[in-house]
Amino acid sequence: MYRVGLVALLFLTLMPGTGRADGASDVQMLRDLLIERLVLMEQVAAYKWNTQSPIDDPVREANVLKASIARAHAAGLNPSVARRFIAAQMEAAKIIQRYYFATWREEEPVGISAPPDLVTELRPKIGALSVALIAALADQGAELESCSAAKVLRPVPKELEPVPEAWTMAVKGVLDSDAACR
Numbered sequence: 001m002y003r004v005g006l007v008a009l010l011f012l013t014l015m016p017g018t019g020r021a022d023g024a025s026d027v028q029m030l031r032d033l034l035i036e037r038l039v040l041m042e043q044v045a046a047y048k049w050n051t052q053s054p055i056d057d058p059v060r061e062a063n064v065l066k067a068s069i070a071r072a073h074a075a076g077l078n079p080s081v082a083r084r085f086i087a088a089q090m091e092a093a094k095i096i097q098r099y100y101f102a103t104w105r106e107e108e109p110v111g112i113s114a115p116p117d118l119v120t121e122l123r124p125k126i127g128a129l130s131v132a133l134i135a136a137l138a139d140q141g142a143e144l145e146s147c148s149a150a151k152v153l154r155p156v157p158k159e160l161e162p163v164p165e166a167w168t169m170a171v172k173g174v175l176d177s178d179a180a181c182r
Helices: 002-014 023-039 041-051 058-074 079-107 118-145 147-153 164-175
Strands: none
Touching: 023 041, 023 079, 023 118, 023 147, 023 164, 041 079, 041 118, 058 079, 058 118, 079 118, 079 164, 118 147, 118 164, 147 164
16 A cells, blocks of 8 residues: 555656646756665665675666666657666666775674665665656656756765765766766
8 A cells, every 4th residue: 555655646746737836846856856766775785784685686687677668668768868867877876885885894883773674665665766767757858958957966965975976877877968068
């Protein structure tokens, strides 16, 4: 029941005319979703640290990429844009996880206290956010090619200041090439 409610809430949030005043607020919503998804990666890293699981899982990543590209295509995204976006988000997530692993190796903690379960709690949240991100990206279209979108998306959020390269990667997947907007 919780998943149905979450999906309905995300759907209503993404519907045109639901309180968003302009393209800038749409881009801000996309930024907020990116942040929310990437912030979860500390908990993913903690789970993997405690269970001694690897950060990289090529088989799972390939399956997620394939399913996400199909979902993005159904949402109306160009397959090359979808692939670039999804691959960038996955790489940004791994950058954050690697950062925490390196930090914890230096600090030598025995275990990270009680992260949520990866399979039953974190992945469903990440999946719902990914669906919302794909819908938001598809909804933005040409707006994401503007310099105003780059100005909203590019600044590193305070939550991700320890790992600015992860944010740069995530935003690159959204904006692709925006050299003229620097």
